[in-house]
Amino acid sequence: MNITINGELLNVDRKALVEVLQSFGAVAPFAVAVNSEFIPQSQHGNYVLNEGDSVELLSPIQGG
Template structure:
């Protein structure tokens, strides 16, 4: 699940999932509600039941 929508992905590496999802910087990532630092994207593995959130800031007021 990415942003509460089921996605089929080709790889379990977080960095590849982000690329496949098409996220554009700036964004932040959390897995199961836990923030993942950008420096850990390449070494983080996503499990089939994990909930991934990719969020971008919203500007304005």
């Protein structure tokens, strides 16, 4: 299945969002949006990706 993560086209063999994030190397804390829709962390385990989905993985930026 082809999806895009942070602008990078990837072919993945998993559909569960949490599994795709783990295989991508996501390290908490982070926020996730699929097709520009925020997905709460409580739903990561149940969320199923579809062909062509666009995933944005956002890490907090510290500053002052």
